[in-house]
Amino acid sequence: MNAVHIRSAEKALSVGTWLIVFGAMLFSVLTVTPLMSKHTADAWDWTAPILPLVVDAAVVIVVKLDDVLARLGGHGGRWPVVLRWMTGLMTLALNTADSALKKDLVGMSVHAVAPLLLIVTAETGLAYRRAIARAVSDLEARQKAEREEREQAAREREERARTEAREEREHAERLAREQRDHEANLVREQAEREERQRREEREARERAEAADREARERREREHEQRERERETRERQARERAEAEQRERAQAVERERRELLSRGPAESKLPEDEARRIVAAAFTASLPVRQAAELSGWSVGWVSTRYAEHREPDAGQRAGLAIASQ
Known part of the structure; x- marks a missing residue:
């Protein structure tokens, strides 16, 4: 038994269950609708199919949710059981009510086939799904254990191989380490000399750049100082000119008032x-x-x-x- 066989069984169970459900629903609608028409006002005959459809919709909900919970390995509690049996019994009662009112035992037996088959199929399908879920869980657990064993063996082989490779690599490294250290010392000394030379050249450039920057900043400060002094002189000149202009205007205004008075x-x-x-x-x-x-x-x-x-x-x-x- 493998995953393909399990999926095939689940598919057959699901297809068979839904065929029975939809067949029972169609039979229930066709059987219960005339009964509801007889017990409904003439103006509301069109509502006769509503009740069987509502009951059958509850059956569909129960079957679908039981399928999902069974796949997940969960259990909905007592209320799904109550709803499942209540909808089954309601379907049974509605399908056999017309024959029971007529005291037709054969009719009751015939019309009880689809509801009873639906009830038993729902319970049996749920049991099958739970059994399949448990079997799948056990199969996955065994496969997981086998996979972990294979992975553990592979890790052990890889670890041994890495250990041997590491020992060989360490042996080769020990043989070449002295030569590399000697070459590294030579390279390091040469690099230190070059670095020291570059550092001295960089410091000399930085000092020259700092001197140039200070001179440039000093010239900029002097230029800004001259600009501020020039602006101050121009502002003072404008203020004096405005003051003189105001004084001349005031003098002209006083003279005008004196002349006109x-x-x-x-x-x-x-x-x-x-x-x-x-x-x-x-x-x-x-x-x-x-x-x-x-x-x-x-x-x-x-x-x-x-x-x-x-x-x-x-x-x-x-x-x-x-x-x-």
């Missing part, structure tokens, strides 16, 4: 002073007439000055025209 002129002011008043009035967006009153000059002259402030080029052209006249 004088009030109307009693007589025609000098031209330079009048021009300053007109410029202040233009900046303050005062009307031309009010600027004329402040300067004492005519509205036309003030309008011409306003035009010069609005369009400096036009004012120059007007001044040239007046000069040519």
